[in-house]
Amino acid sequence: MNIDWDIIAKAMPLLAEGAIVTVQVSFLSAILGLVLGIAMGLAALSETRLLRWIVAAYVDFIRGTPLLIQIFLVFFALPVIGIRLDEFWAGVLALSINAAAFVAEVVRGGVGAIEKGQTEAARSIGMRNRQILVWILLPQAYRQMVPPLTNELISLVKNSSLLSVISVYELTRAGQAIISIHFVPFEIYTLLALYYYLLLKALSILSKKLEERLPQW
Amino acid sequence: MVSSFPRLRAEDVTKSFGETVVLKGVDMDVSAGETVVVIGASGSGKTTFLRCLNRLETPTGGTIWLDGETIGGAFDGPSGAWRSASEARMAEQRRQFGFVFQRFNLFPHLTARQNTAIGPEKVRGLKRADAEALAERELARVQLADHVDKRPSELSGGQQQRVAIARALAMEPRIMLFDEPTSALDPELVQEVLDVMKALAEAGMTMIVVTHEMAFARDVADRVVFMADGVIAEEGPPEAIFGSPQKAATQKFLRHIARH
Ligand SMILES: Nc1ncnc2c1ncn2[C@@H]1O[C@H](COP(=O)(O)OP(=O)(O)OP(=O)(O)O)[C@@H](O)[C@H]1O
Ligand SMILES: [Mg+2]
Numbered sequence: 511m512n513i514d515w516d517i518i519a520k521a522m523p524l525l526a527e528g529a530i531v532t533v534q535v536s537f538l539s540a541i542l543g544l545v546l547g548i549a550m551g552l553a554a555l556s557e558t559r560l561l562r563w564i565v566a567a568y569v570d571f572i573r574g575t576p577l578l579i580q581i582f583l584v585f586f587a588l589p590v591i592g593i594r595l596d597e598f599w600a601g602v603l604a605l606s607i608n609a610a611a612f613v614a615e616v617v618r619g620g621v622g623a624i625e626k627g628q629t630e631a632a633r634s635i636g637m638r639n640r641q642i643l644v645w646i647l648l649p650q651a652y653r654q655m656v657p658p659l660t661n662e663l664i665s666l667v668k669n670s671s672l673l674s675v676i677s678v679y680e681l682t683r684a685g686q687a688i689i690s691i692h693f694v695p696f697e698i699y700t701l702l703a704l705y706y707y708l709l710l711k712a713l714s715i716l717s718k719k720l721e722e723r724l725p726q727w
Numbered sequence: 728m729v730s731s732f733p734r735l736r737a738e739d740v741t742k743s744f745g746e747t748v749v750l751k752g753v754d755m756d757v758s759a760g761e762t763v764v765v766i767g768a769s770g771s772g773k774t775t776f777l778r779c780l781n782r783l784e785t786p787t788g789g790t791i792w793l794d795g796e797t798i799g800g801a802f803d804g805p806s807g808a809w810r811s812a813s814e815a816r817m818a819e820q821r822r823q824f825g826f827v828f829q830r831f832n833l834f835p836h837l838t839a840r841q842n843t844a845i846g847p848e849k850v851r852g853l854k855r856a857d858a859e860a861l862a863e864r865e866l867a868r869v870q871l872a873d874h875v876d877k878r879p880s881e882l883s884g885g886q887q888q889r890v891a892i893a894r895a896l897a898m899e900p901r902i903m904l905f906d907e908p909t910s911a912l913d914p915e916l917v918q919e920v921l922d923v924m925k926a927l928a929e930a931g932m933t934m935i936v937v938t939h940e941m942a943f944a945r946d947v948a949d950r951v952v953f954m955a956d957g958v959i960a961e962e963g964p965p966e967a968i969f970g971s972p973q974k975a976a977t978q979k980f981l982r983h984i985a986r987h
Contacts, residue, residue, distance in 0.1 A: 557814075630783055631832035631891075635846035635898050636822025639814060645849060649836050727835045727878050 517694045521685075521701060528684025529705050535598070535680055536667045539605035543666070544659075546606060547613020554618040555643065565614055572611035578672055580604055585676045601673040601680075609666050616658045620651035653724050660717030664710055671706070681705055732795035734759040734933045735780070735902055740789035742775050749775045751957040752789070757902065757935060762928040764944040764965070765937045767954035768980055773937040774829075776954070777904045780935075781824035782817060793823055793901060822850055825895030825903040830911050831887045833879040839866055839890045840875040843897045851898065858897075865893040869923045885916030889923055896927075903927065905936040941984060945969060953977045 554565040572580070584604040588595060595603060624647050632642040674683035685702045689695050735757040742750040749772045757763050765773050778784040780791055782799045791798040798820055800811040812820065834842050843862035847853045853861065866875050869889035879887050888908055895903060905924065909917040921943050928934055928947050938944065944951055944965055951968040953961045953976075961968065961977045972978045 625832075627828060627830060627832035628834065631826075631828065631834070631894075633783060633818070633821060634781060634824070634826035634828075635894065636818045636850040637846070638818045641849050645845060646834055650834075725836070727880055 514692075514694050514697055517688070517692055518697055518701065521688050521698060524688060525681060525684050525698075525701055525705055528679060528681040529709065531598075531679055531684075532667065532670050532681040532709065535601055535605065535670050535673060535678065536663075538602045539609060539666055539670070540663050542602065542606035543609030543662075544613055546610035548617055550610060550614035551617025551621075552643070554614060555621055557639065565618075569611045569614055572608055577604075577608055577669055578675065580608055581672055581676060597673075597676050597678045601670070601676060601678040605666055605670060605673070608669070609662060612662045613659065616655050616662070617651075620655040621647045623654060624650050656721055656724055657717075660713075660720065663717070664713055667710060667713065668706070732792060733757055734761070734794060735935075736790075736792040737776075737780065738790045738792075740776065740779055740791065741787045742772070742779055742784060743787045749957055750779065750786070753954075753957070753959055755952065755959065757933060759933050760931045761949045762932075762934045762936065762947055763950050763952055764948035765935060765952045765954060766939070766941075766944065766980070766984075767960075768983075771954045772957045773954055774906050777826070777906050777935065777937060780904060781821050781826055783826070793820070796820075818850070822846070822898045823901045825892075825898060825900035827888070827891050827895055827903065827905045827908045829907045831879070831884070831891045833887055833890055833894070835879050838876050838878055839871060839882065839893075842879070842890055843894045846894065846898050861897055862893070865897045866890065868896070869893045870919070883916055884912045885919045888912065888920045892920075892923055892927075902933040902935065905934065905938070907937050907939065909938065909940060939984065941969070941981075953980065955980070 550565045550568065553561040556562065581601070581604040584595075584607070585597070585600045588600070588603075621643070628646055628650065629642055632646045637646070670680055671682040673680055674686060677683060679687075682702060685698045689698050733756040735755070737753055737755040740750055740753045741748070753772075753776055755763070765776070767773050775784060779786040779789075780798075785799065799817060800809055802808070803810040834845070837845065840859055840862045843865055844855070844858040847861050848855055848858035851858075863872070863875055866872060869892050871886060871889055871893065874882060874886060874890075879890070882890065892903075892908075908924070909920050912920065917940070921940060924934070924936065925943070925947050936943075936948075948965045950962060951965045952959055953968060953972075953974075955976045961972060961974045968977065969981065972981060
């Protein structure tokens, strides 16, 4: 088998540019998804039945449909209702609303897993529901929430490769562009795998470090 | 009128969980400064009764007064219809009851000082420094002055239960409710908790104590209440209940306890 080393040397910096976009998209989506997801997770824990129902329906919809379809929906359907985003921001939005559903579930589940006695003890000293959430439940829950959230971040980076379908010039798209010109799928897909692997490895090392620093009690 | 009310009055309190009727109509008056010990077989409804008092459970029926004020709502307007209290009002009323749980239920992420200070700070609105100073005083009162910076996981069961007592006291409750406070403890740790409770009773705190510690009941109780099957079957001064119980059920229960 012949490996085209020339192409590899040329492709590496181009792919690095794509990798930067992958990191940018993932980072922005993670932040936005976290903010949206935490807000929805808290809404899911609220006293208001309507809010709980809305979040449940949202989570159900996101989990029940393929991410690829959600990406197309954001990219092609939003302009129909007058919201025009470029590929990059449409991509960020699509990944965010997808991640938010998972984050909401993690927040709701994490708080729900705290022993009932904690809420009762807080009630017994006269705390209001909101105070119980803020001072008693969330500070205990976030420790359990971090591992599933870092997992979600890792899937988010993997999922970002799907944004190639709406021409976001991220890592996968950058690779496909090189392949379409030079037709060297073996070299490029191998390189792509390697780039993703390194990115995800770095992330998982970081999240291990973070998990180690979580408070113990 | 109000001044003739006892500290606590429970009138015909009933509680059902679905089809299961747990409390069948419990009446109890507790005067200020009085210590009432509640005994009774497992499943007789002791815990449920305490939890109905501070509304960790909503009673199915009956009324509870604290110093003449109805708990959990009010008989409103000329029709006298019952109106449930708002969440804010309920929280405000609940803190008048100190509650000590069988399993302590301390906040594991907070130190003993923070466990005790969080109520005064967040609920009573004290400044943090004042709340922490108060917490230290309450912890000293339960003999834990040297352990204020420890988390619950660093404390023995007996120490944890005393933190839980300090946490309740820091809210300056009008009555303390204890639900088998020593039954989750190793035998050698029981006495230190009972000593704290005895000191509290002697200092004039109004208390209802559910316990199987009969020596404590004899020694500290002003009145012993025997519950069976969701009702108060017999009550009286400890000498009478332990010395000459009138009901067969009481006699049977006390014989059963004595064997263990
Ligand atoms: N949340 C609940 N749902 C359904 N049944 C309950 C609930 N809480 C208590 N019960 C039932 O009510 C009955 C009385 O329970 P309770 O805990 O009040 O008894 P107890 O006198 O405190 O007993 P123990 O000495 O074992 O603590 C039991 O049969 C119990 O199964
Ligand atoms: Mg009980």
